[in-house]
Amino acid sequence: MSGEAAQRYDVAVIGAGMAGMAAALFAAERGLSCIQIGSGGGILFASALLDLLAVHPVAEHRLWQSPFDALAALAREQPGHPLARVDAASIRTAFETFVAALNSAGLAYAPLGERNSHVITSIGTVKSSYGVPLTMVAAVQALQQRLPCLLVDFRGLREFSARQIVETLAGDWPDLRHQRIDFPGFEAVPELYAAHLARALEDRETRERTIALIQPLLGDARVVGVPALLGLGRSSEVHAAFEAGLGVGVFEIPTMPTSVPGLRLLGALEAAVSARGVTRRQRSSVRTLTLDGSTATLELEGLTGGECIKARAVVLATGRFSGRGLTADRQSVRESILGLPVQQPATREGWHERDFLDPAGHAINRAGVVTDDAWRPLAASGKPAWENLYAIGSILAEQDWMREKCGSGLAIATAWAVVDVIAGSDPQSRMSGKPGG
Numbered sequence: 136m137s138g139e140a141a142q143r144y145d146v147a148v149i150g151a152g153m154a155g156m157a158a159a160l161f162a163a164e165r166g167l168s169c170i171q172i173g174s175g176g177g178i179l180f181a182s183a184l185l186d187l188l189a190v191h192p193v194a195e196h197r198l199w200q201s202p203f204d205a206l207a208a209l210a211r212e213q214p215g216h217p218l219a220r221v222d223a224a225s226i227r228t229a230f231e232t233f234v235a236a237l238n239s240a241g242l243a244y245a246p247l248g249e250r251n252s253h254v255i256t257s258i259g260t261v262k263s264s265y266g267v268p269l270t271m272v273a274a275v276q277a278l279q280q281r282l283p284c285l286l287v288d289f290r291g292l293r294e295f296s297a298r299q300i301v302e303t304l305a306g307d308w309p310d311l312r313h314q315r316i317d318f319p320g321f322e323a324v325p326e327l328y329a330a331h332l333a334r335a336l337e338d339r340e341t342r343e344r345t346i347a348l349i350q351p352l353l354g355d356a357r358v359v360g361v362p363a364l365l366g367l368g369r370s371s372e373v374h375a376a377f378e379a380g381l382g383v384g385v386f387e388i389p390t391m392p393t394s395v396p397g398l399r400l401l402g403a404l405e406a407a408v409s410a411r412g413v414t415r416r417q418r419s420s421v422r423t424l425t426l427d428g429s430t431a432t433l434e435l436e437g438l439t440g441g442e443c444i445k446a447r448a449v450v451l452a453t454g455r456f457s458g459r460g461l462t463a464d465r466q467s468v469r470e471s472i473l474g475l476p477v478q479q480p481a482t483r484e485g486w487h488e489r490d491f492l493d494p495a496g497h498a499i500n501r502a503g504v505v506t507d508d509a510w511r512p513l514a515a516s517g518k519p520a521w522e523n524l525y526a527i528g529s530i531l532a533e534q535d536w537m538r539e540k541c542g543s544g545l546a547i548a549t550a551w552a553v554v555d556v557i558a559g560s561d562p563q564s565r566m567s568g569k570p571g572g
Protein backbone atom coordinates (compact mmCIF):
# COMPACT_ATOMS: atom_id res chain seq x y z
CA MET A 136 0.00 0.00 0.00
CA SER A 137 1.03 3.56 -0.56
CA GLY A 138 0.98 4.48 3.11
CA GLU A 139 -1.78 7.05 2.53
CA ALA A 140 -4.56 7.08 5.12
CA ALA A 141 -7.25 4.51 4.33
CA GLN A 142 -10.55 5.86 3.06
CA ARG A 143 -13.43 5.12 5.41
CA TYR A 144 -17.04 4.32 4.57
CA ASP A 145 -20.18 3.16 6.31
CA VAL A 146 -20.53 0.32 3.84
CA ALA A 147 -18.22 -1.45 1.40
CA VAL A 148 -20.12 -3.47 -1.19
CA ILE A 149 -18.01 -6.17 -2.83
CA GLY A 150 -19.55 -6.94 -6.22
CA ALA A 151 -21.19 -4.95 -9.00
CA GLY A 152 -23.68 -7.49 -10.32
CA MET A 153 -27.38 -7.02 -9.74
CA ALA A 154 -27.08 -7.64 -5.99
CA GLY A 155 -24.11 -5.32 -5.49
CA MET A 156 -25.74 -2.58 -7.56
CA ALA A 157 -28.99 -2.85 -5.61
CA ALA A 158 -27.13 -2.75 -2.28
CA ALA A 159 -25.07 0.30 -3.28
CA LEU A 160 -28.19 2.07 -4.50
CA PHE A 161 -30.24 1.34 -1.40
CA ALA A 162 -27.36 2.18 0.95
CA ALA A 163 -26.85 5.57 -0.71
CA GLU A 164 -30.59 6.27 -0.58
CA ARG A 165 -30.51 5.57 3.16
CA GLY A 166 -27.74 8.15 3.60
CA LEU A 167 -24.92 5.68 4.18
CA SER A 168 -21.54 6.48 2.67
CA CYS A 169 -20.75 3.61 0.34
CA ILE A 170 -17.94 2.27 -1.81
CA GLN A 171 -18.59 -0.43 -4.38
CA ILE A 172 -15.86 -2.66 -5.76
CA GLY A 173 -16.08 -4.93 -8.82
CA SER A 174 -17.12 -4.97 -12.47
CA GLY A 175 -20.55 -5.54 -14.09
CA GLY A 176 -21.23 -9.16 -13.08
CA GLY A 177 -24.05 -10.97 -14.88
CA ILE A 178 -25.89 -7.77 -15.76
CA LEU A 179 -24.36 -7.54 -19.24
CA PHE A 180 -25.85 -10.92 -20.09
CA ALA A 181 -29.27 -10.19 -18.64
CA SER A 182 -32.37 -9.28 -20.62
CA ALA A 183 -33.28 -6.33 -18.35
CA LEU A 184 -36.47 -8.18 -17.44
CA LEU A 185 -36.59 -8.11 -13.66
CA ASP A 186 -37.67 -11.57 -12.53
CA LEU A 187 -39.13 -11.73 -9.05
CA LEU A 188 -40.31 -15.34 -8.75
CA ALA A 189 -42.03 -17.24 -11.54
CA VAL A 190 -41.37 -20.95 -10.86
CA HIS A 191 -42.00 -22.91 -7.66
CA PRO A 192 -41.45 -25.71 -6.89
CA VAL A 193 -38.71 -26.24 -9.45
CA ALA A 194 -39.28 -30.00 -9.76
CA GLU A 195 -42.90 -29.43 -10.87
CA HIS A 196 -42.00 -26.39 -12.96
CA ARG A 197 -45.15 -24.73 -11.65
CA LEU A 198 -45.54 -21.28 -13.22
CA TRP A 199 -47.18 -18.54 -11.16
CA GLN A 200 -49.21 -15.61 -12.44
CA SER A 201 -48.67 -13.71 -9.22
CA PRO A 202 -45.11 -13.56 -7.89
CA PHE A 203 -46.54 -12.65 -4.49
CA ASP A 204 -48.64 -15.81 -4.36
CA ALA A 205 -45.50 -17.69 -5.37
CA LEU A 206 -43.56 -16.01 -2.57
CA ALA A 207 -46.25 -16.98 -0.07
CA ALA A 208 -46.04 -20.62 -1.22
CA LEU A 209 -42.25 -20.47 -1.05
CA ALA A 210 -42.40 -19.15 2.52
CA ARG A 211 -44.67 -22.04 3.54
CA GLU A 212 -42.81 -24.79 1.74
CA GLN A 213 -39.20 -23.65 1.73
CA PRO A 214 -38.71 -21.21 4.58
CA GLY A 215 -34.91 -21.38 4.30
CA HIS A 216 -34.97 -19.90 0.79
CA PRO A 217 -33.48 -16.38 0.92
CA LEU A 218 -36.52 -14.86 -0.83
CA ALA A 219 -38.79 -16.49 1.72
CA ARG A 220 -36.93 -14.59 4.44
CA VAL A 221 -37.88 -11.13 3.15
CA ASP A 222 -41.44 -9.96 3.74
CA ALA A 223 -43.62 -9.12 0.74
CA ALA A 224 -44.05 -5.45 1.71
CA SER A 225 -40.27 -4.95 1.75
CA ILE A 226 -39.93 -6.71 -1.60
CA ARG A 227 -42.56 -4.41 -3.13
CA THR A 228 -40.82 -1.31 -1.77
CA ALA A 229 -37.43 -2.61 -2.88
CA PHE A 230 -38.66 -3.17 -6.45
CA GLU A 231 -40.43 0.22 -6.56
CA THR A 232 -37.26 1.96 -5.36
CA PHE A 233 -35.05 0.04 -7.78
CA VAL A 234 -37.27 0.71 -10.79
CA ALA A 235 -37.69 4.39 -9.83
CA ALA A 236 -33.90 4.72 -9.82
CA LEU A 237 -33.71 3.10 -13.28
CA ASN A 238 -36.45 5.40 -14.55
CA SER A 239 -34.55 8.42 -13.21
CA ALA A 240 -31.45 7.18 -15.06
CA GLY A 241 -33.38 7.05 -18.36
CA LEU A 242 -34.31 3.35 -18.44
CA ALA A 243 -38.09 3.35 -18.22
CA TYR A 244 -40.09 0.41 -16.86
CA ALA A 245 -43.81 -0.28 -16.99
CA PRO A 246 -45.57 0.30 -13.64
CA LEU A 247 -45.17 -2.70 -11.36
CA GLY A 248 -48.36 -4.53 -10.54
CA GLU A 249 -49.39 -7.77 -8.88
CA ARG A 250 -48.71 -10.14 -11.72
CA ASN A 251 -45.93 -11.53 -13.80
CA SER A 252 -46.07 -10.53 -17.46
CA HIS A 253 -45.44 -12.77 -20.45
CA VAL A 254 -43.02 -11.68 -23.15
CA ILE A 255 -41.44 -13.35 -26.18
CA THR A 256 -37.82 -14.52 -26.15
CA SER A 257 -35.39 -14.64 -29.06
CA ILE A 258 -35.96 -18.39 -29.44
CA GLY A 259 -39.72 -18.01 -29.59
CA THR A 260 -40.49 -19.22 -26.10
CA VAL A 261 -42.61 -17.24 -23.67
CA LYS A 262 -40.92 -15.85 -20.57
CA SER A 263 -42.66 -14.87 -17.37
CA SER A 264 -41.19 -11.87 -15.57
CA TYR A 265 -42.18 -9.09 -13.16
CA GLY A 266 -40.43 -5.85 -14.15
CA VAL A 267 -40.71 -5.16 -17.88
CA PRO A 268 -38.90 -2.31 -19.68
CA LEU A 269 -41.32 0.01 -21.48
CA THR A 270 -39.69 -0.86 -24.79
CA MET A 271 -40.84 -4.48 -24.35
CA VAL A 272 -44.24 -4.01 -22.79
CA ALA A 273 -46.36 -3.99 -25.98
CA ALA A 274 -45.50 -7.69 -26.29
CA VAL A 275 -47.57 -8.48 -23.21
CA GLN A 276 -50.92 -7.46 -24.72
CA ALA A 277 -49.95 -8.72 -28.17
CA LEU A 278 -49.25 -12.16 -26.75
CA GLN A 279 -52.24 -12.23 -24.45
CA GLN A 280 -54.73 -11.25 -27.16
CA ARG A 281 -52.86 -12.82 -30.08
CA LEU A 282 -53.09 -9.50 -31.93
CA PRO A 283 -52.19 -9.35 -35.60
CA CYS A 284 -48.45 -8.90 -35.27
CA LEU A 285 -45.48 -8.38 -37.58
CA LEU A 286 -42.00 -9.41 -36.44
CA VAL A 287 -39.16 -7.70 -38.27
CA ASP A 288 -35.50 -8.64 -38.28
CA PHE A 289 -32.43 -7.45 -40.16
CA ARG A 290 -30.41 -9.30 -42.78
CA GLY A 291 -27.05 -10.25 -41.24
CA LEU A 292 -28.06 -9.73 -37.59
CA ARG A 293 -26.38 -12.46 -35.57
CA GLU A 294 -28.39 -14.94 -33.52
CA PHE A 295 -31.83 -13.50 -34.13
CA SER A 296 -34.39 -14.94 -36.51
CA ALA A 297 -37.94 -13.55 -36.66
CA ARG A 298 -38.79 -16.52 -38.90
CA GLN A 299 -37.76 -18.97 -36.18
CA ILE A 300 -39.82 -17.15 -33.56
CA VAL A 301 -42.87 -17.22 -35.84
CA GLU A 302 -42.38 -20.91 -36.61
CA THR A 303 -42.26 -21.67 -32.88
CA LEU A 304 -45.29 -19.58 -31.95
CA ALA A 305 -47.46 -19.77 -35.07
CA GLY A 306 -49.35 -22.88 -33.88
CA ASP A 307 -51.59 -20.87 -31.58
CA TRP A 308 -50.95 -17.40 -33.01
CA PRO A 309 -52.19 -17.42 -36.62
CA ASP A 310 -51.86 -13.65 -37.10
CA LEU A 311 -48.13 -13.64 -36.41
CA ARG A 312 -45.93 -12.93 -39.48
CA HIS A 313 -42.34 -12.00 -40.13
CA GLN A 314 -40.34 -9.91 -42.60
CA ARG A 315 -36.62 -9.42 -43.02
CA ILE A 316 -35.20 -6.07 -44.15
CA ASP A 317 -31.78 -4.52 -44.73
CA PHE A 318 -30.60 -2.18 -42.02
CA PRO A 319 -30.15 1.24 -43.67
CA GLY A 320 -26.49 2.10 -44.15
CA PHE A 321 -25.36 -1.47 -43.29
CA GLU A 322 -26.59 -3.21 -46.46
CA ALA A 323 -23.11 -4.35 -47.46
CA VAL A 324 -22.07 -5.52 -43.99
CA PRO A 325 -22.36 -9.34 -43.78
CA GLU A 326 -22.50 -9.67 -39.97
CA LEU A 327 -24.39 -7.17 -37.86
CA TYR A 328 -24.16 -6.70 -34.10
CA ALA A 329 -27.13 -5.46 -32.09
CA ALA A 330 -25.11 -2.87 -30.17
CA HIS A 331 -23.90 -1.20 -33.40
CA LEU A 332 -27.42 -1.03 -34.79
CA ALA A 333 -28.76 0.29 -31.49
CA ARG A 334 -26.29 3.14 -31.60
CA ALA A 335 -27.10 3.80 -35.26
CA LEU A 336 -30.82 4.13 -34.46
CA GLU A 337 -30.07 7.01 -32.12
CA ASP A 338 -29.38 8.94 -35.32
CA ARG A 339 -32.65 10.45 -36.49
CA GLU A 340 -32.08 9.93 -40.21
CA THR A 341 -31.22 6.21 -39.81
CA ARG A 342 -34.27 5.79 -37.61
CA GLU A 343 -36.58 7.43 -40.13
CA ARG A 344 -35.18 5.34 -42.98
CA THR A 345 -35.75 2.17 -40.94
CA ILE A 346 -39.32 3.14 -40.08
CA ALA A 347 -39.94 3.92 -43.77
CA LEU A 348 -38.80 0.40 -44.70
CA ILE A 349 -41.14 -1.23 -42.16
CA GLN A 350 -44.20 0.95 -42.90
CA PRO A 351 -45.20 -0.72 -46.22
CA LEU A 352 -44.91 -4.18 -44.62
CA LEU A 353 -47.43 -3.47 -41.86
CA GLY A 354 -50.57 -4.78 -43.52
CA ASP A 355 -53.15 -5.40 -40.81
CA ALA A 356 -50.54 -5.64 -38.03
CA ARG A 357 -51.62 -3.88 -34.85
CA VAL A 358 -48.27 -4.36 -33.22
CA VAL A 359 -44.67 -4.78 -34.42
CA GLY A 360 -41.89 -6.73 -32.73
CA VAL A 361 -38.21 -6.04 -33.41
CA PRO A 362 -34.95 -7.33 -31.92
CA ALA A 363 -33.91 -5.34 -28.86
CA LEU A 364 -31.82 -2.65 -30.50
CA LEU A 365 -33.96 0.47 -30.30
CA GLY A 366 -31.19 2.71 -29.00
CA LEU A 367 -28.64 2.32 -26.25
CA GLY A 368 -28.82 5.16 -23.72
CA ARG A 369 -31.81 6.77 -25.46
CA SER A 370 -34.08 3.77 -25.83
CA SER A 371 -37.24 5.59 -24.65
CA GLU A 372 -36.81 8.23 -27.34
CA VAL A 373 -36.05 5.70 -30.12
CA HIS A 374 -38.92 3.44 -29.09
CA ALA A 375 -41.37 6.37 -28.96
CA ALA A 376 -40.22 7.47 -32.43
CA PHE A 377 -40.88 3.96 -33.83
CA GLU A 378 -44.38 3.86 -32.32
CA ALA A 379 -45.19 7.35 -33.60
CA GLY A 380 -43.72 6.64 -37.04
CA LEU A 381 -45.46 3.29 -37.51
CA GLY A 382 -48.70 4.26 -35.78
CA VAL A 383 -48.89 0.92 -33.90
CA GLY A 384 -47.45 -0.50 -30.70
CA VAL A 385 -43.83 -1.62 -30.98
CA PHE A 386 -42.02 -4.06 -28.71
CA GLU A 387 -38.46 -5.26 -28.43
CA ILE A 388 -37.54 -8.93 -28.11
CA PRO A 389 -34.41 -9.48 -25.98
CA THR A 390 -31.53 -10.88 -28.05
CA MET A 391 -28.85 -13.36 -27.03
CA PRO A 392 -26.12 -12.16 -24.62
CA THR A 393 -24.29 -9.81 -24.60
CA SER A 394 -27.57 -7.98 -25.07
CA VAL A 395 -28.38 -4.34 -25.71
CA PRO A 396 -30.90 -4.38 -22.81
CA GLY A 397 -28.08 -5.69 -20.59
CA LEU A 398 -25.83 -2.83 -21.71
CA ARG A 399 -28.63 -0.35 -21.02
CA LEU A 400 -29.32 -1.83 -17.60
CA LEU A 401 -25.67 -1.72 -16.62
CA GLY A 402 -25.36 1.88 -17.88
CA ALA A 403 -28.48 2.97 -16.00
CA LEU A 404 -27.40 1.30 -12.76
CA GLU A 405 -23.92 2.81 -12.98
CA ALA A 406 -25.46 6.24 -13.55
CA ALA A 407 -27.96 5.75 -10.70
CA VAL A 408 -25.40 4.73 -8.07
CA SER A 409 -22.91 7.40 -9.16
CA ALA A 410 -25.63 10.09 -9.04
CA ARG A 411 -26.34 9.06 -5.44
CA GLY A 412 -22.74 9.56 -4.40
CA VAL A 413 -21.50 5.96 -4.32
CA THR A 414 -17.73 5.74 -4.80
CA ARG A 415 -16.99 3.09 -7.42
CA ARG A 416 -13.93 0.97 -8.15
CA GLN A 417 -14.96 -0.93 -11.28
CA ARG A 418 -11.46 -1.97 -12.25
CA SER A 419 -10.48 -3.26 -8.84
CA SER A 420 -11.12 -6.37 -6.86
CA VAL A 421 -10.78 -7.15 -3.17
CA ARG A 422 -7.57 -9.06 -2.54
CA THR A 423 -7.90 -9.40 1.21
CA LEU A 424 -10.58 -8.63 3.74
CA THR A 425 -9.61 -8.33 7.40
CA LEU A 426 -12.35 -8.13 9.99
CA ASP A 427 -11.25 -6.62 13.23
CA GLY A 428 -13.29 -5.16 16.09
CA SER A 429 -15.78 -2.73 14.56
CA THR A 430 -13.82 -2.07 11.36
CA ALA A 431 -13.20 -4.05 8.19
CA THR A 432 -10.07 -3.43 6.15
CA LEU A 433 -10.19 -4.17 2.43
CA GLU A 434 -7.01 -4.36 0.39
CA LEU A 435 -7.84 -3.71 -3.26
CA GLU A 436 -5.86 -4.60 -6.32
CA GLY A 437 -6.49 -3.42 -9.84
CA LEU A 438 -5.32 -1.50 -12.86
CA THR A 439 -4.81 1.64 -10.82
CA GLY A 440 -2.66 -0.16 -8.23
CA GLY A 441 -3.35 -1.08 -4.64
CA GLU A 442 -5.63 0.75 -2.26
CA CYS A 443 -6.78 0.32 1.32
CA ILE A 444 -10.41 0.87 2.39
CA LYS A 445 -11.95 0.79 5.84
CA ALA A 446 -15.64 0.21 6.42
CA ARG A 447 -18.06 -0.23 9.26
CA ALA A 448 -20.01 -2.89 7.35
CA VAL A 449 -19.19 -5.12 4.39
CA VAL A 450 -21.70 -6.59 1.95
CA LEU A 451 -20.53 -9.69 0.11
CA ALA A 452 -22.30 -9.64 -3.28
CA THR A 453 -19.73 -11.66 -5.17
CA GLY A 454 -22.07 -14.10 -6.91
CA ARG A 455 -21.53 -17.79 -7.56
CA PHE A 456 -19.04 -19.40 -9.92
CA SER A 457 -19.32 -17.00 -12.85
CA GLY A 458 -19.17 -14.01 -10.52
CA ARG A 459 -16.14 -15.56 -8.74
CA GLY A 460 -17.79 -15.51 -5.30
CA LEU A 461 -17.52 -19.30 -5.12
CA THR A 462 -14.59 -21.37 -6.33
CA ALA A 463 -14.59 -25.12 -6.89
CA ASP A 464 -11.75 -27.60 -7.08
CA ARG A 465 -12.09 -31.35 -7.61
CA GLN A 466 -13.16 -31.94 -4.02
CA SER A 467 -15.29 -29.06 -2.85
CA VAL A 468 -16.63 -25.56 -3.20
CA ARG A 469 -15.31 -22.67 -1.15
CA GLU A 470 -16.08 -19.00 -0.76
CA SER A 471 -13.34 -17.08 -2.56
CA ILE A 472 -12.35 -14.15 -0.34
CA LEU A 473 -12.55 -15.38 3.25
CA GLY A 474 -12.89 -19.13 2.76
CA LEU A 475 -16.29 -19.05 4.49
CA PRO A 476 -18.07 -22.39 4.84
CA VAL A 477 -20.25 -23.23 1.84
CA GLN A 478 -23.35 -25.41 2.12
CA GLN A 479 -22.85 -28.12 -0.51
CA PRO A 480 -23.25 -31.86 -1.11
CA ALA A 481 -20.93 -34.01 1.01
CA THR A 482 -19.01 -35.27 -2.02
CA ARG A 483 -18.53 -34.22 -5.62
CA GLU A 484 -20.69 -37.13 -6.80
CA GLY A 485 -23.64 -35.31 -5.27
CA TRP A 486 -23.17 -32.13 -7.31
CA HIS A 487 -25.13 -33.21 -10.36
CA GLU A 488 -28.01 -35.52 -11.09
CA ARG A 489 -27.45 -38.20 -13.71
CA ASP A 490 -29.80 -36.48 -16.14
CA PHE A 491 -28.54 -33.03 -17.13
CA LEU A 492 -32.14 -31.93 -17.69
CA ASP A 493 -33.38 -33.32 -14.37
CA PRO A 494 -36.51 -31.28 -13.59
CA ALA A 495 -35.43 -30.77 -9.99
CA GLY A 496 -32.12 -29.19 -11.05
CA HIS A 497 -28.72 -29.99 -9.52
CA ALA A 498 -27.58 -29.71 -5.92
CA ILE A 499 -24.53 -27.67 -6.95
CA ASN A 500 -26.88 -24.89 -8.06
CA ARG A 501 -28.17 -24.60 -4.52
CA ALA A 502 -24.73 -24.45 -2.94
CA GLY A 503 -23.82 -21.22 -1.22
CA VAL A 504 -23.10 -19.31 1.92
CA VAL A 505 -25.43 -19.82 4.89
CA THR A 506 -26.34 -16.80 7.01
CA ASP A 507 -28.10 -16.08 10.27
CA ASP A 508 -31.42 -14.17 10.38
CA ALA A 509 -29.53 -10.88 9.95
CA TRP A 510 -27.88 -12.12 6.72
CA ARG A 511 -24.46 -12.60 8.36
CA PRO A 512 -22.50 -15.53 6.89
CA LEU A 513 -21.74 -18.23 9.42
CA ALA A 514 -18.19 -19.29 10.22
CA ALA A 515 -17.23 -22.91 10.88
CA SER A 516 -18.18 -22.33 14.53
CA GLY A 517 -21.79 -21.78 13.45
CA LYS A 518 -21.60 -18.16 14.65
CA PRO A 519 -21.51 -15.09 12.38
CA ALA A 520 -18.05 -14.70 10.85
CA TRP A 521 -18.11 -11.02 11.81
CA GLU A 522 -20.67 -8.74 13.37
CA ASN A 523 -21.01 -6.52 10.30
CA LEU A 524 -20.32 -8.85 7.38
CA TYR A 525 -23.41 -9.60 5.28
CA ALA A 526 -24.08 -11.73 2.20
CA ILE A 527 -26.69 -11.12 -0.52
CA GLY A 528 -27.70 -12.28 -3.99
CA SER A 529 -26.70 -15.44 -5.75
CA ILE A 530 -23.88 -16.38 -3.34
CA LEU A 531 -26.58 -17.40 -0.84
CA ALA A 532 -27.43 -21.08 -0.29
CA GLU A 533 -30.81 -22.77 -0.76
CA GLN A 534 -31.87 -21.08 -3.99
CA ASP A 535 -31.61 -21.91 -7.69
CA TRP A 536 -32.36 -18.52 -9.23
CA MET A 537 -31.99 -19.67 -12.81
CA ARG A 538 -34.63 -22.38 -12.55
CA GLU A 539 -36.85 -20.44 -10.20
CA LYS A 540 -36.70 -17.35 -12.46
CA CYS A 541 -35.89 -15.11 -9.53
CA GLY A 542 -32.43 -13.67 -10.37
CA SER A 543 -33.23 -9.98 -9.96
CA GLY A 544 -35.74 -10.64 -7.20
CA LEU A 545 -33.17 -12.48 -5.11
CA ALA A 546 -30.64 -9.68 -5.65
CA ILE A 547 -33.00 -6.77 -5.01
CA ALA A 548 -34.88 -8.29 -2.06
CA THR A 549 -31.81 -9.45 -0.15
CA ALA A 550 -29.98 -6.17 -0.85
CA TRP A 551 -32.95 -4.27 0.58
CA ALA A 552 -33.12 -6.47 3.66
CA VAL A 553 -29.39 -6.14 4.38
CA VAL A 554 -29.31 -2.38 3.93
CA ASP A 555 -32.26 -2.22 6.30
CA VAL A 556 -30.22 -4.10 8.90
CA ILE A 557 -27.12 -1.94 8.36
CA ALA A 558 -29.03 1.36 8.40
CA GLY A 559 -30.91 0.23 11.48
CA SER A 560 -27.79 -0.66 13.42
CA ASP A 561 -26.38 1.95 15.81
CA PRO A 562 -26.28 5.22 13.81
CA GLN A 563 -23.84 6.71 16.35
CA SER A 564 -21.21 4.27 15.20
CA ARG A 565 -21.33 5.55 11.63
CA MET A 566 -18.16 6.93 10.25
CA SER A 567 -17.98 10.47 8.99
CA GLY A 568 -20.22 9.90 5.98
CA LYS A 569 -17.50 11.17 3.68
CA PRO A 570 -14.55 9.23 2.34
CA GLY A 571 -11.27 10.20 3.84
CA GLY A 572 -12.89 11.16 7.15
Ligand SMILES: Cc1cc2nc3c(=O)[nH]c(=O)nc-3n(C[C@H](O)[C@H](O)[C@H](O)COP(=O)(O)OP(=O)(O)OC[C@H]3O[C@@H](n4cnc5c(N)ncnc54)[C@H](O)[C@@H]3O)c2cc1C
Pocket residue numbers: 149150151152153154155172173174175176177178180181182183184185186187392419420421422452453454455457458459460471472527528529530536541542543544545546
Ligand atom coordinates in the same frame (compact mmCIF):
# COMPACT_ATOMS: atom_id res chain seq x y z
C1 LIG B 1 -27.09 -15.06 -19.07
C2 LIG B 1 -27.84 -14.43 -17.92
C3 LIG B 1 -29.15 -14.01 -18.14
C4 LIG B 1 -29.87 -13.45 -17.09
N1 LIG B 1 -31.14 -13.03 -17.33
C5 LIG B 1 -31.87 -12.54 -16.32
C6 LIG B 1 -33.23 -12.14 -16.53
O1 LIG B 1 -33.77 -12.22 -17.63
N2 LIG B 1 -33.92 -11.67 -15.47
C7 LIG B 1 -33.37 -11.58 -14.22
O2 LIG B 1 -34.04 -11.17 -13.30
N3 LIG B 1 -32.08 -11.94 -14.01
C8 LIG B 1 -31.34 -12.41 -15.01
N4 LIG B 1 -30.03 -12.79 -14.79
C9 LIG B 1 -29.51 -12.79 -13.41
C10 LIG B 1 -28.99 -11.48 -12.84
O3 LIG B 1 -28.60 -10.54 -13.78
C11 LIG B 1 -27.80 -11.72 -11.91
O4 LIG B 1 -26.70 -12.19 -12.63
C12 LIG B 1 -28.01 -12.71 -10.85
O5 LIG B 1 -29.12 -12.28 -10.16
C13 LIG B 1 -26.76 -12.83 -9.94
O6 LIG B 1 -26.37 -11.57 -9.47
P1 LIG B 1 -25.28 -11.36 -8.35
O7 LIG B 1 -25.11 -9.89 -8.20
O8 LIG B 1 -25.61 -12.17 -7.15
O9 LIG B 1 -23.92 -12.01 -8.92
P2 LIG B 1 -23.02 -11.67 -10.19
O10 LIG B 1 -23.83 -11.02 -11.25
O11 LIG B 1 -22.29 -12.89 -10.52
O12 LIG B 1 -21.99 -10.56 -9.67
C14 LIG B 1 -20.88 -10.85 -8.85
C15 LIG B 1 -20.00 -9.62 -8.72
O13 LIG B 1 -18.98 -9.85 -7.76
C16 LIG B 1 -17.78 -9.33 -8.24
N5 LIG B 1 -16.66 -9.96 -7.50
C17 LIG B 1 -16.40 -11.28 -7.29
N6 LIG B 1 -15.28 -11.43 -6.54
C18 LIG B 1 -14.82 -10.17 -6.29
C19 LIG B 1 -13.70 -9.64 -5.58
N7 LIG B 1 -12.80 -10.42 -4.96
N8 LIG B 1 -13.54 -8.29 -5.53
C20 LIG B 1 -14.43 -7.48 -6.13
N9 LIG B 1 -15.51 -7.91 -6.80
C21 LIG B 1 -15.70 -9.25 -6.89
C22 LIG B 1 -17.82 -9.60 -9.73
O14 LIG B 1 -16.91 -8.79 -10.42
C23 LIG B 1 -19.29 -9.20 -10.00
O15 LIG B 1 -19.38 -7.80 -10.11
C24 LIG B 1 -29.27 -13.31 -15.82
C25 LIG B 1 -27.95 -13.70 -15.61
C26 LIG B 1 -27.23 -14.26 -16.63
C27 LIG B 1 -25.82 -14.69 -16.34
